[in-house]
Amino acid sequence: xxxxxxxxxxxxxxxxxxxxxxxxxxxxxxxxxLALAGAPIMDAYGLMITGAFGSVFSTSEMLTRATxxxxxxxxxxxxxxxxxxxxxxxxxxxxxAMAAVVVGTGVIDGPSWVMIPVIMIAGALAGxxxxxxxxxxxxxxxxxxxxxxxLLNFIVLLFVQMMLEGALKDPMxxxxxxxxxxxxxxxxxxxxxxxxxxxxxxxxxxxxxxxAVFVKRxxxxxxxxxxxxxxxxxxxxxxSVTKTMIxxxxxxxxxxxxxxxxxxxxxxxxxxxxxxxxxxxxGIVVAMLARLSPVGVIISALFVASVFVGAxxxxxxxxxxxxxxxxxxxxxxxxxxxGGFLTRFKVRFDRRKTAG
Amino acid sequence: xSSAAHSSHKTSPELLxxxxxxxKKFGPLIANDAIDLKVHKGEIVALLGENGAGKTTLMNILxxxxxxxxxxxxVTNRDGNLEQLEPGxxxxxxxxxxxxxxxxxTLAENLSGLDNIVLGTEPIFRLRRDRTxxxxxxxxxxxxxxxxxxLDQPVHKLTVGEKQRVExxxxxxxxxxxxxxxxxxxxxxxxxxxxxxxxLRQLAAxxxxxxxxxxKLAEVLAVSHRIxxxxxxxxxGEMQTSDADHRSIAELxxxxxxxxxxxxxxxxxxxxxxxxxxxxxxxxxxxxxxxVNLTACEGEILGIAGVSGNGQAALxxxxxxxxxxxxxIVEIFEAIVTxxxxxxxxxxxxxxxxxxxHHDGMVGSMSVAxxxxxxxxxxxxxQKFGFLDFAAIRKRAEQAxxxxxVRCPGPGAPARLLSGGNIQKLxxxxxxxxxxxxxxxxxxxxxxxxxxxxxxxxRLLEARQNGAAVILISEDLDELLTISDQIVVIHxxxxxxxxxxxxxxxxxxxxxxxxxxxxxxxxxxxSNTIRQGETP
Numbered sequence: 001x002x003x004x005x006x007x008x009x010x011x012x013x014x015x016x017x018x019x020x021x022x023x024x025x026x027x028x029x030x031x032x033x034l035a036l037a038g039a040p041i042m043d044a045y046g047l048m049i050t051g052a053f054g055s056v057f058s059t060s061e062m063l064t065r066a067t068x069x070x071x072x073x074x075x076x077x078x079x080x081x082x083x084x085x086x087x088x089x090x091x092x093x094x095x096x097a098m099a100a101v102v103v104g105t106g107v108i109d110g111p112s113w114v115m116i117p118v119i120m121i122a123g124a125l126a127g128x129x130x131x132x133x134x135x136x137x138x139x140x141x142x143x144x145x146x147x148x149x150x151l152l153n154f155i156v157l158l159f160v161q162m163m164l165e166g167a168l169k170d171p172m173x174x175x176x177x178x179x180x181x182x183x184x185x186x187x188x189x190x191x192x193x194x195x196x197x198x199x200x201x202x203x204x205x206x207x208x209x210x211x212a213v214f215v216k217r218x219x220x221x222x223x224x225x226x227x228x229x230x231x232x233x234x235x236x237x238x239x240s241v242t243k244t245m246i247x248x249x250x251x252x253x254x255x256x257x258x259x260x261x262x263x264x265x266x267x268x269x270x271x272x273x274x275x276x277x278x279x280x281x282x283g284i285v286v287a288m289l290a291r292l293s294p295v296g297v298i299i300s301a302l303f304v305a306s307v308f309v310g311a312x313x314x315x316x317x318x319x320x321x322x323x324x325x326x327x328x329x330x331x332x333x334x335x336x337x338x339g340g341f342l343t344r345f346k347v348r349f350d351r352r353k354t355a356g
Numbered sequence: 357x358s359s360a361a362h363s364s365h366k367t368s369p370e371l372l373x374x375x376x377x378x379x380k381k382f383g384p385l386i387a388n389d390a391i392d393l394k395v396h397k398g399e400i401v402a403l404l405g406e407n408g409a410g411k412t413t414l415m416n417i418l419x420x421x422x423x424x425x426x427x428x429x430x431v432t433n434r435d436g437n438l439e440q441l442e443p444g445x446x447x448x449x450x451x452x453x454x455x456x457x458x459x460x461x462t463l464a465e466n467l468s469g470l471d472n473i474v475l476g477t478e479p480i481f482r483l484r485r486d487r488t489x490x491x492x493x494x495x496x497x498x499x500x501x502x503x504x505x506x507l508d509q510p511v512h513k514l515t516v517g518e519k520q521r522v523e524x525x526x527x528x529x530x531x532x533x534x535x536x537x538x539x540x541x542x543x544x545x546x547x548x549x550x551x552x553x554x555x556l557r558q559l560a561a562x563x564x565x566x567x568x569x570x571x572k573l574a575e576v577l578a579v580s581h582r583i584x585x586x587x588x589x590x591x592x593g594e595m596q597t598s599d600a601d602h603r604s605i606a607e608l609x610x611x612x613x614x615x616x617x618x619x620x621x622x623x624x625x626x627x628x629x630x631x632x633x634x635x636x637x638x639x640x641x642x643x644x645x646x647x648v649n650l651t652a653c654e655g656e657i658l659g660i661a662g663v664s665g666n667g668q669a670a671l672x673x674x675x676x677x678x679x680x681x682x683x684x685i686v687e688i689f690e691a692i693v694t695x696x697x698x699x700x701x702x703x704x705x706x707x708x709x710x711x712x713x714h715h716d717g718m719v720g721s722m723s724v725a726x727x728x729x730x731x732x733x734x735x736x737x738x739q740k741f742g743f744l745d746f747a748a749i750r751k752r753a754e755q756a757x758x759x760x761x762v763r764c765p766g767p768g769a770p771a772r773l774l775s776g777g778n779i780q781k782l783x784x785x786x787x788x789x790x791x792x793x794x795x796x797x798x799x800x801x802x803x804x805x806x807x808x809x810x811x812x813x814x815r816l817l818e819a820r821q822n823g824a825a826v827i828l829i830s831e832d833l834d835e836l837l838t839i840s841d842q843i844v845v846i847h848x849x850x851x852x853x854x855x856x857x858x859x860x861x862x863x864x865x866x867x868x869x870x871x872x873x874x875x876x877x878x879x880x881x882x883s884n885t886i887r888q889g890e891t892p
Contacts, residue, residue: 218739218742218743218744219733219742219743220742222726225722226722229719229720229722230715230720232715232716233717233719233730234719235678235716236676236708236710236716236717237702237730237731238677238702238703239699
């Protein structure tokens with residue numbers, strides 16, 4: 001018989017070691033599907049590493065992929081900290097991207113130091129509003145935000161599609177449903193010449209450190225932590241749970257919106273419905289791997305991005321399905337969840353049989 | 357009566373249960389340290405101890421929920437032979453005739469008493485339900501013990517005392533020979549408690565053995581034959597009840613002398629809180645108030661007596677600023693309250709001690725220091741431009757830990773590591789340090805050990821001495837009678853007139869708590885005018 005006994009105070013080795021161990025373990029587990037696909041396992045691992053870190057180009061690709069993941073990871077982390085289950089980062093990302101396109105394709109023009117902040121603010125606002133609605137429904141009427149935010153993703157995607165077929169359609173696109181390109185002054189400039197990694201990475205890193213300081217050191221961060229850990233006690237002590245939730249919604253939606261801005265103005269240059277391969281959902285994995293720590297989000301986003309980019313390149317080289325990357329990411333999430341359980345509980349094996 | 361019972365046991369000490377050298381460790385904590393306990397047939401043994409003394413662990417081992425690291429549990433089986441109980445097997449304990457009545461009842465509210473009692477003893481697959489045998493057995497049990505309940509009523513219609521009888525009947529129906537009661541009087545009125553004791557005595561006379569887990573000394577002295585005291589996982593004393601006295605047991609439990617807090621004479625000042633005709637209707641009796649009139653003055657402790665679930669929660673929510681009245685007027689500091697807001701209340705000198713200190717009183721994962729500052733983080737003392745002033749927060753925490761003797765690893769330790777008594781000290785430090793003028797203390801000493809209880813009382817009396825008005829909501833009559841200046845009784849959302857504590861008749865109070873005085877609602881209407889006439 002197996003018993004679980006709660007640990008009173010898990011030590012730092014457990015708290016920090018478990019996610020790392022989980023990630024490594026997930027990569028090792030990937031050997032099973034690789035073997036089933038008949039691939040040479042050691043070569044596959046080698047190709048994955050060179051695919052993500054082998055050259056300046058591959059590292060730049062990996063960082064480009066990590067940029068939106070950091071932002072959506074932060075969006076999930078701050079929301080989950082307050083127990084606001086925002087599953088709608090994907091939709092907020094598209095709304096942010098669309099807002100950036102609306103103001104960033106020639107309606108207004110100016111130098112870069114004006115245009116970049118303008119599209120960032122527009123995108124963040126649009127993302128924030130997308131989450132404030134469901135949050136108000138939750139605090140006022142108890143509507144489950146998991147359902148509303150998740151379903152809004154589909155509504156937003158269809159709405160974006162509609163706009164791209166209509167009002168926002170680029171007349172020069174030869175019939176493809178895509179927007180006009182972002183004007184040059186609003187483009188996030190690349191960090192390295194002839195590489196895709198762009199200013200969005202710096203924005204994401206600043207956002208992560210800013211959020212870390214915000215949560216730990218400010219009054220609002222204090223209130224977010226209190227509401228997330230024990231809403232009843234926070235309410236009793238005079239903290240407004242509704243106001244705190246709305247602040248969290250604005251931050252979380254805003255960060256997801258910024259991810260959209262970064263993709264549309266940094267990587268793609270125009271809006272299309274294939275802008276995000278599920279960055280909003282992957283952000284949840286990133287946040288969970290990071291145990292909702294803003295600084296941890298950077299590390300776990302880099303990990304997830306390297307798995308994606310590395311596995312992609314490996315699959316092309318030896319002809320294995322690139323879905324392997326999704327498999328590894330999903331397995332590391334499962335490993336982290338199990339690991340999280342093991343940090344909170346001790347497993348005891350009793351030899352004595354269960355009494356009947 | 358008790359001496360007669362004792363002598364009969366001494367002449368025929370037929371052993372029923374023997375716990376020998378029970379030791380249980382949880383990591384470095386020794387919850388039970390070589391505890392021996394014997395229970396004879398027809399004997400009532402009281403197991404006394406503060407929280408964390410090891411009472412619950414010991415009972416969990418008896419029931420097979422835990423496995424002891426060392427020691428054995430032996431029961432005389434029905435053939436009269438001593439037999440060792442299989443460790444870790446709840447079914448073995450049940451088969452041996454050990455029955456438990458938990459503090460929180462385990463009854464299905466929508467089923468009748470009879471359904472609840474036979475539940476689990478009948479085969480699942482059957483064509484026809486025949487309960488004549490069950491009824492006959494229960495009628496027999498009831499007539500022999502005085503455990504009278506209408507078994508055909510659904511359980512939710514029964515009073516708390518009746519539900520407890522159903523629980524006891526349930527155990528007896530399963531042929532229990534040893535009944536374990538966990539804090540059985542916590543939810544009862546004094547009259548209900550007295551009648552429970554009469555029943556237990558009768559049951560013991562017919563040969564049932566009883567273990568009562570308790571921390572109220574007076575009750576234990578009234579009902580038990582023998583007392584075993586646990587402290588820090590060890591059995592520190594065992595005596596015949598006839599040889600025991602209140603003070604010596606208290607000291608055994610705590611391990612040192614317990615200071616007794618007493619009220620000193622103090623003339624109450626101006627009214628601080630006045631409720632006029634306040635009604636809150638939430639459909640549910642426990643959350644509603646009906647036309648409540650109440651006045652509390654400076655330098656006065658106003659006790660709110662009542663059985664749990666009679667509107668105390670509604671009154672507490674109102675005074676904590678978490679709910680607003682549907683009608684009626686609330687005046688605090690001689691101003692009519694229009695905005696009911698917990699933050700405003702806390703900032704304006706109202707100290708609020710929550711009923712459930714774990715659930716509403718602290719954020720477990722945040723530090724002790726953060727929990728002490730939680731009501732005030734928005735004030736200028738603890739933040740600059742929105743950034744927390746950790747030095748100031750820590751300084752206040754260090755002072756509070758010293759002044760209120762909060763035992764914790766340090767101001768940075770997570771609050772969930774604290775024991776119940778220390779959490780309450782943390783909350784006292786949070787709210788009393790700002791010298792409040794009005795204090796809402798909701799069950800401030802419930803679940804605390806004797807030492808921590810007396811500390812809470814001392815602090816409340818000190819605040820009273822400094823001119824605070826204290827609203828003390830409590831289910832513990834001893835507490836109310838010791839420190840309140842006046843007491844009102846709350847029943848079904850109605851509040852009686854205030855009675856000076858010195859003029860109180862305990863049994864009259866019990867009747868009022870049970871809602872059996874017809875006049876209390878009319879009295880409530882006039883209480884305000886009477887009170888004002890009395891106050892000089």
